[in-house]
Amino acid sequence: MGPSPAPHDSRTRDRRDGDRASETAPRHLTAPPGRRSEALEALLVDLGSQIQKGSARAVAEAPRWQATGIGPLDRLLGGGFPIGRLSEICGPAEEAPRPALAPSAGRTAVAQALVAEALSKGVLVAWIDLADAFDPDSALETIRARGDADTHLDRLLWVRARDEDEALRSCERVMRTEGFELVVFDLFRPGDGPVAKDVTWLRLARLSAATRTTLVALSDGPSTGARAELVLEMRPRRVLWSEPPYLLESIETEAVLRRHRSRPTGEKIALRAALNGGAASRTSEAC
Amino acid sequence: MRVGCLLVPDLPLQAALRAEPELRGRPRGITSGPGNRAEVVAVAESAAKQAVRQGQTLPQARAVCPEIEVRVASPVLERTAREALLDVALSLAPRAEAAPRGSGIFASEGVVFVDASGTTALHGDESSFASVFHARAERAGIPGFVAIASTRGVSRLAARHLSLAAMHRRLEATGPESPTTRILPREREVAFLEPLPIDLLDPDDRTAEALTRFGVRRVRELLRLPRRDLAARIGPQLLELVARARGEEEEPPIPEPKTTTLEEGQDLEAAIVSLEPLTFVLRGLVSRLTERLALRGLGCTELRLGLELENGARQSRRVGVATPSQDEQVLLRLLRLTVERAPPMAPIESVTLLCEALPLRREQLDLFLPRGPSPSDLDQTLAELASLCGEDRVGAPEIVDTHRPDAFGLKPFRKPKRPNAVQGSKRARPARQTRSEAAHPPRTAPPRRGPRLSMRALRPAVRAQVHLVNGRPAHLRCRLGQGEIVKAAGPWRTTGHWWSESAHFAVDHYDIELGDGTVLRLAFDWKTKRWQIDGLYD
Numbered sequence: 001m002g003p004s005p006a007p008h009d010s011r012t013r014d015r016r017d018g019d020r021a022s023e024t025a026p027r028h029l030t031a032p033p034g035r036r037s038e039a040l041e042a043l044l045v046d047l048g049s050q051i052q053k054g055s056a057r058a059v060a061e062a063p064r065w066q067a068t069g070i071g072p073l074d075r076l077l078g079g080g081f082p083i084g085r086l087s088e089i090c091g092p093a094e095e096a097p098r099p100a101l102a103p104s105a106g107r108t109a110v111a112q113a114l115v116a117e118a119l120s121k122g123v124l125v126a127w128i129d130l131a132d133a134f135d136p137d138s139a140l141e142t143i144r145a146r147g148d149a150d151t152h153l154d155r156l157l158w159v160r161a162r163d164e165d166e167a168l169r170s171c172e173r174v175m176r177t178e179g180f181e182l183v184v185f186d187l188f189r190p191g192d193g194p195v196a197k198d199v200t201w202l203r204l205a206r207l208s209a210a211t212r213t214t215l216v217a218l219s220d221g222p223s224t225g226a227r228a229e230l231v232l233e234m235r236p237r238r239v240l241w242s243e244p245p246y247l248l249e250s251i252e253t254e255a256v257l258r259r260h261r262s263r264p265t266g267e268k269i270a271l272r273a274a275l276n277g278g279a280a281s282r283t284s285e286a287c
Numbered sequence: 288m289r290v291g292c293l294l295v296p297d298l299p300l301q302a303a304l305r306a307e308p309e310l311r312g313r314p315r316g317i318t319s320g321p322g323n324r325a326e327v328v329a330v331a332e333s334a335a336k337q338a339v340r341q342g343q344t345l346p347q348a349r350a351v352c353p354e355i356e357v358r359v360a361s362p363v364l365e366r367t368a369r370e371a372l373l374d375v376a377l378s379l380a381p382r383a384e385a386a387p388r389g390s391g392i393f394a395s396e397g398v399v400f401v402d403a404s405g406t407t408a409l410h411g412d413e414s415s416f417a418s419v420f421h422a423r424a425e426r427a428g429i430p431g432f433v434a435i436a437s438t439r440g441v442s443r444l445a446a447r448h449l450s451l452a453a454m455h456r457r458l459e460a461t462g463p464e465s466p467t468t469r470i471l472p473r474e475r476e477v478a479f480l481e482p483l484p485i486d487l488l489d490p491d492d493r494t495a496e497a498l499t500r501f502g503v504r505r506v507r508e509l510l511r512l513p514r515r516d517l518a519a520r521i522g523p524q525l526l527e528l529v530a531r532a533r534g535e536e537e538e539p540p541i542p543e544p545k546t547t548t549l550e551e552g553q554d555l556e557a558a559i560v561s562l563e564p565l566t567f568v569l570r571g572l573v574s575r576l577t578e579r580l581a582l583r584g585l586g587c588t589e590l591r592l593g594l595e596l597e598n599g600a601r602q603s604r605r606v607g608v609a610t611p612s613q614d615e616q617v618l619l620r621l622l623r624l625t626v627e628r629a630p631p632m633a634p635i636e637s638v639t640l641l642c643e644a645l646p647l648r649r650e651q652l653d654l655f656l657p658r659g660p661s662p663s664d665l666d667q668t669l670a671e672l673a674s675l676c677g678e679d680r681v682g683a684p685e686i687v688d689t690h691r692p693d694a695f696g697l698k699p700f701r702k703p704k705r706p707n708a709v710q711g712s713k714r715a716r717p718a719r720q721t722r723s724e725a726a727h728p729p730r731t732a733p734p735r736r737g738p739r740l741s742m743r744a745l746r747p748a749v750r751a752q753v754h755l756v757n758g759r760p761a762h763l764r765c766r767l768g769q770g771e772i773v774k775a776a777g778p779w780r781t782t783g784h785w786w787s788e789s790a791h792f793a794v795d796h797y798d799i800e801l802g803d804g805t806v807l808r809l810a811f812d813w814k815t816k817r818w819q820i821d822g823l824y825d
Binding site: 068070073102103104105106107108109110111112113121122123124131132133134135136137138139140141142145150153154155156157158159160161162166169170173174176177178179180181188236238239241245246247248250251271272273274275 | 653655656657658659660661664665667668671672675676677680681682683684685686695696697700701702737738739740741742743744745746774775776798800803804805806822823824825
């Protein structure tokens, strides 16, 4: 057993800490009770401009949301994807090694719902397609499912990048163009590893904030690290088929809030991504 | 009718100076061709003061003015300078025309006529109109002389008279500054014409020779001669000359040109190999082009860049502009990106730039929709993206009218002018269905509690090996993985273009679920007898 500290030692330490605290504490706290109001006023005068700046910034940077149009999901996200921030929609995080063929988890369905909702508000949207996986038919059906006109698709800029460098440079170029309020960066390529380094995501996140563009990364697994304001993880639950003869009807997924600056993480909801129509109506076609 | 005439006496020189304005004021001459045998066809004032004259050979000109800088006459520059003159005229009145060469116009002259009738409401009087006409031509880099009279012929003679007077004054360097504009009222036209030499009326050679034989040298003497007898002796062309001398020439009205295609070009002294000097040349062309667009209140909607290469080949590039634009920087950047995207394969000898133009219109903003990018910003972005990724890889998605499984379209992205996408305004669904919609027709309105299941395309499709059990896919193996197929739906057969051997397709599609929850679209191509995965449900 070691020697216990002497009582006078601890008192000395407390007193020293107290002195140090009084040196660093604000004046309005350390001033005598009778003069605290004067000290507080002096402090306000000293910090006045900074306080105003801070409040103005807080008002200017108040987050707004780009809704997906899916009620439960928007409630989970606190309104939608934050405007002027980097967000991510990704697949399950815990699987390692990750299979090349990712399970169907509804990532693209959520991203296309977000795009359709934004297009319905008249904004221009860009889809940076590193995976070259964008399906115009599918996007149009999502738009039609909302009851919107086909011409909404004309406001979607589709960039089919051939490699990571093209995709990143295209993404930055589009974000620097005033008017594109939503940019989806699709880097979900079956069988490929992470695309961008952390510093790249940092740059994109800053650019997103500077240009007030909603940047949504669509990836197989979490890839944006701590740079994303919001990370939505989509997990597959089950695939629903009709009674025999089997016909694909929908997939049930789980949307988990993995990261959010202002909401508790770990919350989850169940989603069902369904094809329009169902088993009975599906017919073969020939032309 | 009152006709204004702008006459540029030394057009080859002014056209060259318009392309290289930094050489203005220095002794300069234009020769008819390369080599020492070529004649000087136009001389700058500073060289003329040192006794350089038209018709001299290049060695003769260098003997009297060693520092003279010489350029070969460029047909492209002259043609575009004439067009620029017409643009200057059209900036003042809607009816204007360029005088065709050979119709009383000297080869080195550039002449443009404008209908000056009814312009007093805008310019006060004809004198102000002429001053503005002259000033605009000077600002366009083609200074000349302006005269207004009742006919094209008289106005042209008056303008030419001004130019000759100015030339004499410059050479002799005496007397006051000669005027650059002149207004000839109808009643004073004959008095103006009478003392002029016959040559100014530009008679044909036979008539000029006959009149010289008769001792007729001035218009006054011509008008004193009996008209009928002269016509009998010399020919009917003399009557036309007399009418011109009296200012009574019959002329058709000045037309209103409708063309909105502008051209600028330049022949290069030395072939250009790299992009940097080409950008410098393009900057000059675009600068002159935008000046002309501004004169006419037009905006460029399309540029066609023509390059003549050293190996004799011609290359052409088309640059679309989303909204009519006069912005020099925007047009130049679009051109530069286009050339960077596909650089020429040989040194460039000549550059031409054709511009399709439309009247400028202000953008009408919508009260209820976001403003979106400005047309010039959008153009630059699209051009840079096309340069980066390829022109066929950037655009708006387009539904192709076919059932071919791998078909997709990409059309040029344009900012919608009046989006019909205001929230709440719904349009009737068109009759044509997408491929997947035909396969999955909607029964009821979809619930909004979940998204619609989307498809991710695999381009190119991934080859696969499929093990069949009882004719049904039971096991899948491909480069992305392998697994047991727990559920499969299908096949749905799609065939088309059976009339064409090359375009014919016949595909059986299956929706399959693997053991790990992956839902894929599997296809069997009857043409190649191969299995492939062409989509992932996600």
